[in-house]
Amino acid sequence: MSTYKDSNDFFIIKALEDGVQVIGLTRGTDTRFHHSEKLDKNEMMIAQFTEHTSAVKIRGNAIIQSSHGEISNLNDE
Ligand code: TRP
Secondary structure, three states, X not given: OOOHHHOOOOEEEEEOOOOEEEEEEEOOOOOOEEEXXXXXXXXXXXXXXXXXXXXXXXXXXXXXXXXXXXXEOXXXX
């Protein structure tokens, strides 16, 4: 099985509004927030999954690009 260790893969988050939060969740049995980054409109973050980070939660309107494609959680409500 290939794991994050075999990959240099990164993903890009581009904020479409001020105050987009990128929240890193810990790897392992205990899943908790360990880092929160605030992005303002048009700011981008380039990140990887690591020994410490197994999941990422994104709050706010953003475009996320990865090797799996591009997704946006933009909503115009
Ligand atoms: N220190 C964290 C780590 O090495 C930094 C990090 C990597 C991170 N990827 C992330 C923080 C994604 C938030 C979201 O795991």
